[in-house]
Amino acid sequence: MLEFEQIESCSDRSETGLTRRHLMSIALTTGALGSAILAPGTFAQENNAVTTSALQKLLPGFRQKRLKTGGAEINALVKGEGPPLLLLHGHPQTLACWHKIAPKLAERFTVVLTDLRGYGDSSKPDGGKDSIAYSKREMARDQVEVMRALGFDRFQAVGHDRGGRVLHRLMLDHPDTVSRAVLLDIAPTATMYAKVNKEFATRYMWWFFLIQPAPLPETLIGNNLEFYLQTHINKQNKTPGAIDPVALEEYRRCYTRETLHAVCEDYRAAAGIDLIHDEADSDKRIGCPAARAVGRQGSCRVELRCTRHMARQGQGRARRKPALRPLSAGRST
Numbered sequence: 001m002l003e004f005e006q007i008e009s010c011s012d013r014s015e016t017g018l019t020r021r022h023l024m025s026i027a028l029t030t031g032a033l034g035s036a037i038l039a040p041g042t043f044a045q046e047n048n049a050v051t052t053s054a055l056q057k058l059l060p061g062f063r064q065k066r067l068k069t070g071g072a073e074i075n076a077l078v079k080g081e082g083p084p085l086l087l088l089h090g091h092p093q094t095l096a097c098w099h100k101i102a103p104k105l106a107e108r109f110t111v112v113l114t115d116l117r118g119y120g121d122s123s124k125p126d127g128g129k130d131s132i133a134y135s136k137r138e139m140a141r142d143q144v145e146v147m148r149a150l151g152f153d154r155f156q157a158v159g160h161d162r163g164g165r166v167l168h169r170l171m172l173d174h175p176d177t178v179s180r181a182v183l184l185d186i187a188p189t190a191t192m193y194a195k196v197n198k199e200f201a202t203r204y205m206w207w208f209f210l211i212q213p214a215p216l217p218e219t220l221i222g223n224n225l226e227f228y229l230q231t232h233i234n235k236q237n238k239t240p241g242a243i244d245p246v247a248l249e250e251y252r253r254c255y256t257r258e259t260l261h262a263v264c265e266d267y268r269a270a271a272g273i274d275l276i277h278d279e280a281d282s283d284k285r286i287g288c289p290a291a292r293a294v295g296r297q298g299s300c301r302v303e304l305r306c307t308r309h310m311a312r313q314g315q316g317r318a319r320r321k322p323a324l325r326p327l328s329a330g331r332s333t
Contacts, residue, residue, distance in 0.1 A: 017083070017156065017180060054250040058099035061106075062113070069145040071138055072117035072125050076146060080106035084152040086143060087113050090161020090185070091263060092232055094120035096250040097160070112150065116166060117142050118262025120254045127265035134265040135273045140170035144177055153177065160184040162266060169277070171286045181290040189270050190278050206232070210267035217264050222257050229255050238295065 055062075055077070062077035077095060085105060089097045095113035105111050115122040117139055127133045143166065147155055157178050159167030164186035171178050192200065192207075201208060210217050221228045229252060237243060 052250070052253070054246050054253070055096060057246050058096050058244070058250070059102060059113070061103070062111075065150070067146050067149050069117075069142045071133060072142055073123040074117065074142050074146050075115040075121035076150075077113040078110065078150065079103070080108070080110040082109040084147065084150070084155035085109040085111050086147060086155050086157040087111065088116065088143065088157065088159040088163025088166055089113075089119070090163050091119070091266070092229055092255055093161075093251055094254050096120075096247050099244065099247060109156075110152075112147065112152075112155075114143060114146060115254075116163060116266075118266055119162075119259060124258050124262040127262075127268070130273045131265045131269040132273055134262065134269040135277065136166050136169035136269070137173060137274075137277055139166045139266075140173055143170055144174050147177070154179055156180045158182040158184065159186070161186060165189060165270065165274075168286070169274075171288060171290070172281055172284050175287045178288050180288055181286075183290065183292045185294050186292070187294075190275055193271065193275070207267065207271070210264045211271040214261065214264065218257070218261050221260055225255055225257070225260065226252065 059077055059079075062079040065076045065078060067074050067076060075095070079102070087095070087098045087102065089095055095115050098111075098113055102111050102113060118124050118134060125133050132138065143157075147153075154177055157167050157170070158181070159165070161184070164183040167178075167181055167183060168186075171181060192204075233243065233248070233251070
């Protein structure tokens with residue numbers, strides 16, 4: 001079962017847009033869960049097929065593209081000829097997490113799957129001072145530049161977990177680029193840190209461990225990456241058998257020591273520079289129609305007790321919920 005909020009009704013949209021059926025299908029599927037020197041937005045590599053046997057099995061027919069952005073090289077898979085739809089994964093996954101829904105969506109959309117910077121087969125740049133390179137602002141800019149390089153100045157988007165945080169910042173920094181959005185298994189970072197209690201700290205221990213100065217978490221986790229990855233996935237997944245073994249093997253392939261350091265930088269940024277950015281944008285609201293869904297059995301039930309959110313005042317309505325109050329950018333997903 002899902003806890004589903006609609007920030008604006010999406011049921012009476014044109015046939016080219018995400019309908020409620022698409023939103024629920026996406027939510028149900030996900031809830032079961034060496035760079036070239038090029039100018040930003042140019043292709044570093046383009047193949048007619050994906051490069052690993054696992055991805056070929058999971059996402060047949062997708063074309064692989066590697067695009068250089070202002071701060072990273074992003075790995076992407078693309079399929080379809082309809083309206084553009086960007087799908088952003090979470091941790092500890094890769095773009096492979098969309099394999100159950102992406103082929104079907106590609107029948108009506110131009111589906112773009114990307115590995116976030118630091119994850120999967122995308123590059124892992126140095127974090128820099130205050131882990132600034134992994135701020136959601138920089139990670140969101142990657143996605144805008146990727147979509148523009150593919151010819152899309154405006155698109156629909158879905159973000160899961162870390163991808164949801166990137167999508168939130170993308171909608172705030174680039175309000176004209178997203179026409180409609182879905183946020184999955186996520187709640188506001190600032191509110192969650194502000195409302196920490198024993199239950200939250202116990203269930204989300206990585207929020208506090210991964211942010212410790214390097215190389216402490218990298219060294220301890222790096223001693224047995226396989227154990228950490230499997231334990232993390234088992235803790236988050238509440239539906240036995242939901243994760244395809246081929247997808248799990250792809251997550252294992254990509255979860256290297258280099259990835260681990262990038263992941264830590266991502267979480268360090270979330271606990272630092274991202275909060276500063278959110279506070280600076282505390283008066284902003286998300287302007288496009290958006291919806292949020294979380295699994296009833298998952299750890300995000302803790303998040304639901306932290307907050308509710310919606311876009312501009314007067315725009316939204318909730319399903320099976322009382323009216324939602326508008327929240328600031330720092331407290332929106």
